Amino acid sequence: MAKPSFQRLGTSIDVPNVQALAASIANPAHVPPRYVRPEAKADPVVSDGDSELPVIDFSRLLHRRFCREESAKLHHACADWGFFQLINHGVPDQAMEKMKADIVEFFKLPLEEKKASAQLPNSLEGYGQAFVVSDDQELDWADMLSLVTRPLQSRNIDLWPAQPLTFRFVSTTCAVSYSAVQLRTYVRRHLLLLHAVRDSLSCYAMELKNVAGTLLEVMAKNLGVASEEFSTIFQDLTQAVRINYYPPCPRADDVLGLSPHADGTGLTLLLQVNDVEGLQIRKGGSWFPVKPLPGALVANIGDIIEILSNGVYKSVEHRAIVNAMDERLSIATFHGPKEYSMVSPLAEIVKGCKPKYMSMSYGEFLKAYFSARLEGKRLMENLKL
Numbered sequence: 001m002a003k004p005s006f007q008r009l010g011t012s013i014d015v016p017n018v019q020a021l022a023a024s025i026a027n028p029a030h031v032p033p034r035y036v037r038p039e040a041k042a043d044p045v046v047s048d049g050d051s052e053l054p055v056i057d058f059s060r061l062l063h064r065r066f067c068r069e070e071s072a073k074l075h076h077a078c079a080d081w082g083f084f085q086l087i088n089h090g091v092p093d094q095a096m097e098k099m100k101a102d103i104v105e106f107f108k109l110p111l112e113e114k115k116a117s118a119q120l121p122n123s124l125e126g127y128g129q130a131f132v133v134s135d136d137q138e139l140d141w142a143d144m145l146s147l148v149t150r151p152l153q154s155r156n157i158d159l160w161p162a163q164p165l166t167f168r169f170v171s172t173t174c175a176v177s178y179s180a181v182q183l184r185t186y187v188r189r190h191l192l193l194l195h196a197v198r199d200s201l202s203c204y205a206m207e208l209k210n211v212a213g214t215l216l217e218v219m220a221k222n223l224g225v226a227s228e229e230f231s232t233i234f235q236d237l238t239q240a241v242r243i244n245y246y247p248p249c250p251r252a253d254d255v256l257g258l259s260p261h262a263d264g265t266g267l268t269l270l271l272q273v274n275d276v277e278g279l280q281i282r283k284g285g286s287w288f289p290v291k292p293l294p295g296a297l298v299a300n301i302g303d304i305i306e307i308l309s310n311g312v313y314k315s316v317e318h319r320a321i322v323n324a325m326d327e328r329l330s331i332a333t334f335h336g337p338k339e340y341s342m343v344s345p346l347a348e349i350v351k352g353c354k355p356k357y358m359s360m361s362y363g364e365f366l367k368a369y370f371s372a373r374l375e376g377k378r379l380m381e382n383l384k385l
């Protein structure tokens, strides 16, 4: 079946597999020059600010008595930080742990087996890398597995790892997360996808979609936008996961796992898979290290919400560093509008003022986003009016 063009938004030049490269390097001097990034050490990393990153309690957002206070906190987190930690989000531990375990297993597979999920030519979906657009570009010290999870008909199940089995196939442990009605609807509408209903990725993706949907509703209220205007844009939202694998590097301080960037999406929910930290947020002229709270999701505003909110909410630049001894894994889940949705500052927010950003479809935005190397907020600067 032909897939919607959503999956053909760009491509990336083939580069070496970093996990295999890292395993073959015995001497720091053997790290290839394309990975050495003088800018990795250019700006200071602040060491004492971690307690400041806002923490939002999702259960309070839903609670009649506490929702006002917590919504106000959320508003400030989105406007001042563009990042927050989300606790008590209600995603069952089982769904998170199964997803984490399956990902760890996948990256332990021999390269040839992982390559069963390799990106196809002219696509960014699958196992590989992204944002490499020239042969002399410096490279990030990471491999990625990117998969579209919504809309359901856009799933490219053939690229979902078949090992470990539960990644893609039914796992009974997650069955409890689906109501009978949800299951019936899936079965009726997506008979062909039946085998994917209760695997760890579908299970995790569905839970995160629900969390993202609620956060977006509260944000719309906080921004004073009629819920329908905002929710029409995010109705049937698109969702993709990017699983980042950062192997240890003997020159950890000289390389970057993921170049400084802002997310080209509406809202990202990030789960750190193991205990190794590495996410850093741009705060003024410094990098602010994030220390995820146990069980928390790290949420951040993407470029699309910055545009819709005419800059009231910030999509903040961030990067990932790597560790000298240990591998690091993270799962970023991106929630965006439909491909054909027009994205422009919302009339209710702009009111009499000037819109700050050009308007374009989400598909056009993504094509521009994926056609260049990751480079801070360069695209957003180009879209400013």
Ligand SMILES: O=C(O)CCC(=O)C(=O)O
Residues within 6 Å of the ligand: 242, 244, 258, 263, 270, 278, 279, 318, 319, 320, 329, 330, 332
């Ligand atoms: O690995 C991380 O902590 C950050 C990942 C990230 O920013 C991304 O995938 O967009």
Ligand SMILES: [Fe+2]
Residues within 6 Å of the ligand: 261, 262, 263, 318, 332
């Ligand atoms: Fe990101």
